Amino acid sequence: MSTKKLTLLAMFATISLAIYAAESAIPPLVPLPGVKLGLANVVTLILLRHFSLRDAAIVLSARIGLSALLFGQALSLLYSLAGGVLSLLVMALVMKLLCKRMVFLTGAMGGLAHNMAQLITALAVTSTPGVLAYLPFLTLSGVLTGAFTGFCAQAAGRYLMPHLPPKT
Amino acid sequence: MHTEKTQKRAAVAISGFLFTICLCSLLFLLLPSGKPAAYIADIYQDGNLIMSIPLEDIPESRSFTVESAGGGTNRIEIRSGSIGILSADCPDKLCVKQGFIKDSRLPITCLPNKLVIRLRPAPDSSGEPQEPDIITY
Numbered sequence: 001m002s003t004k005k006l007t008l009l010a011m012f013a014t015i016s017l018a019i020y021a022a023e024s025a026i027p028p029l030v031p032l033p034g035v036k037l038g039l040a041n042v043v044t045l046i047l048l049r050h051f052s053l054r055d056a057a058i059v060l061s062a063r064i065g066l067s068a069l070l071f072g073q074a075l076s077l078l079y080s081l082a083g084g085v086l087s088l089l090v091m092a093l094v095m096k097l098l099c100k101r102m103v104f105l106t107g108a109m110g111g112l113a114h115n116m117a118q119l120i121t122a123l124a125v126t127s128t129p130g131v132l133a134y135l136p137f138l139t140l141s142g143v144l145t146g147a148f149t150g151f152c153a154q155a156a157g158r159y160l161m162p163h164l165p166p167k168t
Numbered sequence: 169m170h171t172e173k174t175q176k177r178a179a180v181a182i183s184g185f186l187f188t189i190c191l192c193s194l195l196f197l198l199l200p201s202g203k204p205a206a207y208i209a210d211i212y213q214d215g216n217l218i219m220s221i222p223l224e225d226i227p228e229s230r231s232f233t234v235e236s237a238g239g240g241t242n243r244i245e246i247r248s249g250s251i252g253i254l255s256a257d258c259p260d261k262l263c264v265k266q267g268f269i270k271d272s273r274l275p276i277t278c279l280p281n282k283l284v285i286r287l288r289p290a291p292d293s294s295g296e297p298q299e300p301d302i303i304t305y
Contacts (some may be wrong), residue, residue, distance in 0.1 A: 094178075094182060097174075097175070097178040097182075098175055098178055098179055098182070099175045101175065101179075102179055105179060105182050105183060105186070108186050109182060109186070112186070112189070135193070136192075136193035136194075136196045136197050137193075137197070139189055139190065139192075139193040140190055140193045140194065140197075143186050143189070143190050
């Protein structure tokens with residue numbers, strides 16, 4: 001990996017971590033665990049769209065690791081990891097199917113996958129089937145917030161990409 | 169690698185999938201869950217329980233008159249799932265204005281005739297008393 005690439009990915013990881021920190025400072029609008037905007041996903045989507053799955057995975061794992069170290073507990077690492085990995089894989093697949101167009105659909109699928117993975121993790125950790133009561137809420141919020149971050153990523157990518165150094 | 173056609177088809181399929189699960193979630197959230205709880209109406213006169221009527225399985229509404237020790241009367245009507253006072257000879261008719269009640273939150277009270285109608289959740293088939301409707305602190 002070239003120094004240029006390393007610096008660029010480090011910058012993306014920093015942006016993603018900053019967005020994540022800023023978002024956790026916003027008081028939750030809906031008093032339900034797991035319902036949040038997930039704006040840090042914008043960075044993952046931009047990387048998937050304009051770079052590669054490998055780059056997106058590197059930045060995502062850096063962000064998850066650092067955020068768990070800085071703000072989280074050990075358990076929140078597990079949730080982030082489950083949600084992050086599944087949503088990354090699903091988004092990579094959908095992005096490929098759609099030929100990188102209609103990023104909001106990719107975002108919606110990613111948000112959905114993220115929330116489903118977290119719900120399954122919660123089911124495994126607490127082993128109470130009662131958490132399934134959150135399923136409809138998490139489905140809706142995953143799709144809606146995911147579509148929103150998808151739109152954000154599309155717009156941000158359009159303005160950001162011309163300013164990046166050519167092909168690293 | 170992918171033609172325009174397969175991409176369009178994938179977009180339609182994904183949109184359809186997302187739309188369907190969102191619709192299912194919305195329906196699930198908006199539709200009332202479970203059947204309404206069954207209640208038993210307890211009618212108290214001067215603090216004494218004079219009648220207990222289960223409000224389930226009442227095919228057609230019926231009414232009857234309760235007379236108090238002081239001579240006042242209240243005409244009570246029972247419907248399927250609710251109970252209320254149709255008419256009373258008290259001056260303010262507050263008990264009539266309270267209408268028909270369907271749950272245990274507010275009892276109907278007629279102070280002049282010392283009549284109280286209160287609903288309590290019927291024990292379910294297992295004989296266990298049911299959960300309270302609402303708890304306030």
